[in-house]
Amino acid sequence: MSNLYTIQKHFDTIDDFSNHEELLIHILQVYLNSFPIKDAYLLRYSPIGFVAEGIIYLNESGGIHIGEIREEIRSFPIIYSAIVDKKAKFCTGMDYLKNISIKYVVASKHNKLLIVPIFIGPYVFGYICSTHFEEDIEISEKLLDDLTSFGNTVGHLLIQSKGKNKDVSLSKRELEVMMQVANGDSTKEIANIMDLSELTINQYVKSAIKKLKAKNRSHAINLLYQQGIIL
Secondary structure (H helix, E strand, C coil): CCCHHHHHHCCCCCCCCCCHHHHHHHHHHHHHHHCCECEEEEEEEECCCCEEEEEEEEECCEEEECCCCEEEHHHCHHHHHHHHHCCCEEEECHHHHHHCCCCCCCCCCCCEEEEEEEEECCEEEEEEEECCECCCCCCCHHHHHHHHHHHHHHHHHHHHHHHCCCCCCCCHHHHHHHHHHHCCCCHHHHHHHHCCCHHHHHHHHHHHHHHHCCCCHHHHHHHHHHCCCCC
8 A cells, every 4th residue: 555645646736627526536546556445435415414415436347326325324324434534444343234335236255344534634625435356454543544535635635625716705505505416405305404494595596696607596506516615
């Protein structure tokens, strides 16, 4: 396994990536090249509603978008624990059966699950989930610590990439609402989650669209994604 200094060198610059998706793919490639792991599901996470949504899956054969994956992470104790503790977590055997979702398409011979939270300070905004590992892998506390540090490094990198955009200044509420829109929630669902009126939610959305100079909600979400404002 590469040491953390070597891993950090892979992230020295974010200027070589033409868009946010290229950066996310690079992050997963570094992850797979640096640890004895063979696959990676990248998911964004919103503390509003405890919702995780798939972004990209990557393994040695290539990658696919996994937007169909959407989880309420409190239903998965190991994921919830990793996010609350901001620490990489691993399970196998019976614990695996209690934690895996049928949405993760894995062969029956695999019965291991690793969760690596992506975070900065107290804020977790995504995680990497892995189910395939190199033969005879030993998931030691040292390896979990290194994976936790990797998640924190990625968190700082993504915040840095967000900082590149100086033209977008959404308020905290506008960003929270647009994250829920990105998760696929309706205005009514967002209003219930945030304990606000539907009128207020629509006002936040209209304000965000105007600030982004977007044509509509979908265009606004696409711009936020491309610019790294949301994972």
